Amino acid sequence: MRGICQFVIGVCLLGLVGCSSPQPRLGGSELKTYDVYTRLGFEYLQEGDTSNAKQSFQRAIEMNSGYAEAHNGLALVFQLEGDTALAETYYRKATQLEPDSAMMHNNFGAFLFANQRYEEACQEIARATEDPFYTRRSQAFENLGRCYRLLQRDDAAKHAFQRSLQVTQNRPVSLVELTDLLIDANEPADAGKYFDRFLELVDKRQTEHYAKSLWVGIRLERMRGNTSRAATFALILKNLYPESEEYQQYKESSR
DSSP, X not given: OOOSOOOOTTXXXXXXXXXXXXXXXXXXXXXXXXHHHHHHHHHHHHTTOHHHHHHHHHHHHHHOTTOHHHHHHHHHHHHHTTOHHHHHHHHHHHHHHOTTOHHHHHHHHHHHHHTTOHHHHHHHHHHHHTOTTOTTHHHHHHHHHHHHHHTTOHHHHHHHHHXXXXXXXXXXXXXXXXXXXXXXXXXXXXXXXXXHHHHHHHHTTSSOOOHHHHHHHHHHHHHHTOHHHXXXXXXXXXXXXXXXXXXXXXXXXXX
């Protein structure tokens, strides 16, 4: 299972969840000073300037030690710099200060996932999905599904992917992951419904095949008895992703 939304500052943080930065809060008609420093910190982060970002977030915390968004910003800085212990300290502080913030639980969950702490990651990401107004809720459900799969909790993963699609109908990864789960459960008819939706997105050029989608397609078409279509997917997999784990699985299955 590949990474779930790793953070990449500048494009806003892995295939681990996209990083979310907070929107400025208005105090009366003007931004509060610590808000300004926090926004400046995120601007520096987007430019890859972690030194000035760090100073801006620290200045915000000096003005308001209980400002969760500045703590979240420092967590992102230290994660980017590879200082795992400090990053975790600030993530925990941010989630403690704003326990109802879906964005902060999502970011913390992505951090934990990137560090292969899947049980904890699932707990944090699940918290992010609880907010019905969270703008990245469908992505959070998708990330939660991936996390559950790594814990071999397939029923929970299936539910999470279905919830992702209920929030946003055509999420390619959720469609492929559900297809994969249903193939494993020997339910080709239901698996086909999800995969056909994925193929529609490919035909409309709203997404592209990737190694896993092609391997899932091969397995599904074999179950359907459509050897020609399975061979087509196999050829694309061989040509585009010859070094992938999925291609190795395909070769082993063909022996």
